Amino acid sequence: MSLLQRTIxxxxxxxxxxxxxxxxxLDNLAIPHWAxxxxxxxxxxxxxxxxxxxxxxxxxxxxxxxxxxxVVAENVSKYPSEVTPQxxxxxxxxxxxxxxLSRQAGAEIFxxxxxxxxxxxxxAEKGKILNKKVGLGTDNIAVGPAMSRTMATRAxxxxxxxxxxxxxxxxxxGTGDMGIGNTTPSTAIAAVCTKQNVEAxxxxxxxxxxxxxxxxxxxxxxxxxxNKPDVKDGVDILAKVGGFEIGGLAGLILGAAANRxxxxxxxxxxxxxxxxxxxxxxxxxxxxxFSHRSVEPGHKAMQEHxxxxxxxLDLNFRLGEGTGAAVAMNLVEGAVAIxxxxxxxxxxxxxxxxx
Amino acid sequence: MSLLQRTIxxxxxxxxxxxxxxxxxLDNLAIPHWAxxxxxxxxxxxxxxxxxxxxxxxxxxxxxxxxxxxVVAENVSKYPSEVTPQxxxxxxxxxxxxxxLSRQAGAEIFxxxxxxxxxxxxxAEKGKILNKKVGLGTDNIAVGPAMSRTMATRAxxxxxxxxxxxxxxxxxxGTGDMGIGNTTPSTAIAAVCTKQNVEAxxxxxxxxxxxxxxxxxxxxxxxxxxNKPDVKDGVDILAKVGGFEIGGLAGLILGAAANRxxxxxxxxxxxxxxxxxxxxxxxxxxxxxFSHRSVEPGHKAMQEHxxxxxxxLDLNFRLGEGTGAAVAMNLVEGAVAIxxxxxxxxxxxxxxxxx
Numbered sequence: 001m002s003l004l005q006r007t008i009x010x011x012x013x014x015x016x017x018x019x020x021x022x023x024x025x026l027d028n029l030a031i032p033h034w035a036x037x038x039x040x041x042x043x044x045x046x047x048x049x050x051x052x053x054x055x056x057x058x059x060x061x062x063x064x065x066x067x068x069x070x071v072v073a074e075n076v077s078k079y080p081s082e083v084t085p086q087x088x089x090x091x092x093x094x095x096x097x098x099x100x101l102s103r104q105a106g107a108e109i110f111x112x113x114x115x116x117x118x119x120x121x122x123x124a125e126k127g128k129i130l131n132k133k134v135g136l137g138t139d140n141i142a143v144g145p146a147m148s149r150t151m152a153t154r155a156x157x158x159x160x161x162x163x164x165x166x167x168x169x170x171x172x173x174g175t176g177d178m179g180i181g182n183t184t185p186s187t188a189i190a191a192v193c194t195k196q197n198v199e200a201x202x203x204x205x206x207x208x209x210x211x212x213x214x215x216x217x218x219x220x221x222x223x224x225x226x227n228k229p230d231v232k233d234g235v236d237i238l239a240k241v242g243g244f245e246i247g248g249l250a251g252l253i254l255g256a257a258a259n260r261x262x263x264x265x266x267x268x269x270x271x272x273x274x275x276x277x278x279x280x281x282x283x284x285x286x287x288x289x290f291s292h293r294s295v296e297p298g299h300k301a302m303q304e305h306x307x308x309x310x311x312x313l314d315l316n317f318r319l320g321e322g323t324g325a326a327v328a329m330n331l332v333e334g335a336v337a338i339x340x341x342x343x344x345x346x347x348x349x350x351x352x353x354x355x
Numbered sequence: 356m357s358l359l360q361r362t363i364x365x366x367x368x369x370x371x372x373x374x375x376x377x378x379x380x381l382d383n384l385a386i387p388h389w390a391x392x393x394x395x396x397x398x399x400x401x402x403x404x405x406x407x408x409x410x411x412x413x414x415x416x417x418x419x420x421x422x423x424x425x426v427v428a429e430n431v432s433k434y435p436s437e438v439t440p441q442x443x444x445x446x447x448x449x450x451x452x453x454x455x456l457s458r459q460a461g462a463e464i465f466x467x468x469x470x471x472x473x474x475x476x477x478x479a480e481k482g483k484i485l486n487k488k489v490g491l492g493t494d495n496i497a498v499g500p501a502m503s504r505t506m507a508t509r510a511x512x513x514x515x516x517x518x519x520x521x522x523x524x525x526x527x528x529g530t531g532d533m534g535i536g537n538t539t540p541s542t543a544i545a546a547v548c549t550k551q552n553v554e555a556x557x558x559x560x561x562x563x564x565x566x567x568x569x570x571x572x573x574x575x576x577x578x579x580x581x582n583k584p585d586v587k588d589g590v591d592i593l594a595k596v597g598g599f600e601i602g603g604l605a606g607l608i609l610g611a612a613a614n615r616x617x618x619x620x621x622x623x624x625x626x627x628x629x630x631x632x633x634x635x636x637x638x639x640x641x642x643x644x645f646s647h648r649s650v651e652p653g654h655k656a657m658q659e660h661x662x663x664x665x666x667x668l669d670l671n672f673r674l675g676e677g678t679g680a681a682v683a684m685n686l687v688e689g690a691v692a693i694x695x696x697x698x699x700x701x702x703x704x705x706x707x708x709x710x
Contacts, residue, residue, distance in 0.1 A: 032433075036452055039682075078387075096698070205387075312670070327394075327686065330685035331682065337458060341458070343445060
């Protein structure tokens with residue numbers, strides 16, 4: 001059995017007993033009922049995911065995966081592909097948005113080369129990044145598949161490997177991405193999985209004008225028409241219209257679920273990866289924590305497809321890298337604090353409400 | 356000149372030069388333009404407030420003020436007034452929501468007895484709380500003023516004293532409240548200041564049913580009719596339909612502004628205090644950071660009156676205590692990290708966008 005097949009077999013839904021026990025405690029906290037709203041809902045999820053009402057969320061790992069995209073040849077991004085390796089160097093030197101926000105949240109960053117179109121061996125040899133390179137950027141999805149099915153499986157299994165490794169020492173994972181052009185494959189994935197109109201799902205990415213946006217819509221449509229991804233087959237969707245970092249993140253998400261670790265989903269690209277993971281194994285849904293609502297218009301439909309009505313944050317972020325996930329890590333810790341540190345009416349000797 | 360008058364004279368708007376310098380740096384960060392959205396807006400505010408583009412937000416103080424309310428005699432709350440001192444004890448023993456969430460955010464809590472209807476001297480003598488008691492609970496606003504004008508000024512000046520003291524060692528303040536019945540005076544303040552209908556502003560507080568809610572609307576209306584607060588006079592509004600902890604928080608906010616410290620505003624009651632402070636000196640607006648949107652329906656109108664279109668968080672909180680402010684402290688730190696730790700395109704040697 002392959003690593004992917006074995007992983008899928010280890011994914012089960014949330015534990016209802018732990019959820020129920022957590023709910024009983026939260027119902028009796030010395031506060032008006034459920035007065036800490038969304039963070040209490042999150043507490044239940046954390047109990048259900050970890051199978052305990054005293055989860056720990058101290059050790060936090062943000063996994064930021066990088067890859068390049070052949071579809072950049074279609075002029076779908078304002079930035080050239082060279083920016084992808086430049087940003088990897090920026091992550092390594094600690095000057096990127098994700099570095100600043102991870103430090104604030106007390107999270108460690110793991111930068112992974114899933115398929116950057118540049119030689120990053122030196123960084124990997126120095127231990128600055130993880131080398132899981134599947135290829136030097138994907139092929140152009142506007143004219144054919146992004147990658148072979150073998151490569152797609154390899155990308156996913158690389159992500160699973162990382163999850164299995166990190167699960168030994170970390171309590172919670174966050175997803176992050178870097179890849180010039182990667183809103184285009186993510187939009188294609190969104191269109192295939194949610195079955196909504198490409199027009200409604202396509203956004204300005206790093207800052208396209210109206211004409212560039214219209215062109216991007218055409219490119220996404222062409223990618224789907226040319227490749228005809230099988231909506232029921234997550235590996236096929238990834239191979240046809242995906243990206244190496246998207247596949248790696250899908251694997252990380254599957255691996256998180258198999259290891260019963262909550263995985264905080266960042267923005268548009270990470271949610272596309274979650275759609276791939278969900279198509280492969282729907283139970284992963286129970287392990288996803290949606291950090292924020294991106295400015296990208298398609299994000300809402302993708303989150304709703306995954307059962308998320310309202311993510312934790314809505315801060316007009318559109319950066320990726322894991323920045324939304326990093327900020328949300330604070331809320332994950334807050335949810336644990338509510339579950340494990342707030343006293344019940346009885347414990348606090350506080351009078352209960354007059355019914 | 357009184358302390359209040361002196362404080363008002365020390366409140367100036369945000370520093371436009373520091374804001375402009377911060378904006379120039381943020382415009383050049385190695386990210387798509389303004390891709391960290393609301394946190395970048397917050398970075399500008401922090402620069403304008405502190406007059407520097409390298410602000411520090413390490414030392415965080417949450418000031419949770421407690422007081423009782425004579426209007427509880429009108430059956431406007433599901434909980435008896437005894438819960439106010441019980442919750443003060445809960446704060447001191449570390450088991451309340453605000454304790455858990457402040458620990459997560461790395462903030463210290465200062466609990467202040469502004470007017471609890473119980474003898475809390477022992478806690479004050481042990482240094483567990485600050486004793487600024489103005490009275491043993493306010494009078495019933497449904498039949499007359501909450502307090503005298505002298506008491507209102509004293510409540511406000513107590514808050515200023517605390518701000519002046521904490522400003523020596525803390526970078527940022529958060530507001531918090533505890534007071535059974537205090538959504539009723541806060542709704543009255545909201546109605547007076549925003550001039551909106553009492554019906555639209557009144558909420559269920561700790562959990563009223565429909566009949567109790569209708570009754571609360573009547574009580575708020577009566578409080579305004581009986582007392583006729585002067586809409587232009589913040590001290591008068593506080594004296595007529597306010598509360599001791601609301602006055603203390605208004606003073607804390609004025610004192611924060613005079614000391615050029617950002618003050619993170621919690622929920623419904625804290626925002627009522629901000630309305631009092633704003634009525635006294637409109638420039639305080641420049642120092643307010645709105646942490647979250649409360650479940651209480653009137654909160655939106657109050658925030659909008661203070662110029663806030665969208666607070667940082669929307670987590671369905673309705674607890675008070677400073678819990679929303681505590682969670683938002685993480686975002687304040689994040690905004691500082693973006694301003695001071697993220698590299699520009701030039702610093703990171705990243706190619707700029709193709710225009």
